[in-house]
Amino acid sequence: MNESAPWYRQGWPWFLILLPLTVVIACFVTLYLALSTDEALVRDDYYKEGLAINQRLEAEANARARGIEAQLRYDAATLAIELQIAAAPAPELTLTIVHPTDDERDQAVVLQAAGNGLYRGKVGAALDGKRYILLEHEDGPQGAWRLRGTFVPGSESVTSLRLDAD
Numbered sequence: 001m002n003e004s005a006p007w008y009r010q011g012w013p014w015f016l017i018l019l020p021l022t023v024v025i026a027c028f029v030t031l032y033l034a035l036s037t038d039e040a041l042v043r044d045d046y047y048k049e050g051l052a053i054n055q056r057l058e059a060e061a062n063a064r065a066r067g068i069e070a071q072l073r074y075d076a077a078t079l080a081i082e083l084q085i086a087a088a089p090a091p092e093l094t095l096t097i098v099h100p101t102d103d104e105r106d107q108a109v110v111l112q113a114a115g116n117g118l119y120r121g122k123v124g125a126a127l128d129g130k131r132y133i134l135l136e137h138e139d140g141p142q143g144a145w146r147l148r149g150t151f152v153p154g155s156e157s158v159t160s161l162r163l164d165a166d
Contacts, residue, residue, distance in 0.1 A: 059136070059146035068145055070135060074153055076126060083111055083119040085136070093119055096134040097127065097151070127153040 007013050070085040081095065091113045099105035111119035135147040 009144075055144075056146060059144045060148075062143050063145035063147055066145060067146060070147060072125075072133065072149075072151065074127060074151070076153060079123045079126060081111065081123060082111060082123075083123045085117050085119065090137055095121065096136070096138050097123065098132040098134065100130055100132065127151070129153075 068085070070083050072085075073082040074080075075082075083093070085093075085097065085150050093111045095109045095111050097107040097109065105125075107123055107125065109121040109123055111121040111163075129152070131151045131153070133147075133149045133151045136144070138144050
């Protein structure tokens with residue numbers, strides 16, 4: 001007589017059970033990640049953000065009309081930032097350094113005028129990876145203006161800030 005081994009001692013039934021079991025485990029891992037992580041990219045005040053878009057567009061149009069551009073230098077050893085801008089509009093400027101995905105790594109730096117259109121400041125933590133840069137000036141006789149750019153520390157020593165092409 002030809003007796004075969006019971007099903008649980010053969011490989012094919014276990015292989016066929018393993019496929020759906022893998023999917024079930026992956027679903028539970030995905031559910032855990034979805035429930036345990038923060039949605040940092042979603043803003044709670046999206047309506048207010050939408051209302052502020054017109055103000056940002058006006059500030060960018062003002063920078064474009066005035067031809068404002070700046071050069072940014074970052075020294076990773078000392079965490080120092082130098083900004084060279086043709087027009088010296090104020091004793092201080094606000095530079096916002098935005099991380100693309102983690103809002104906890106965003107930094108706001110107040111740059112103090114050092115003369116001849118040069119502004120200096122220091123970041124609170126080292127910059128690594130791609131960052132978005134916003135340079136804003138709120139008050140002035142010719143109105144508010146805003147520049148934005150992309151900065152990758154280490155790729156180059158000088159980064160130009162101007163209005164990015166949309």
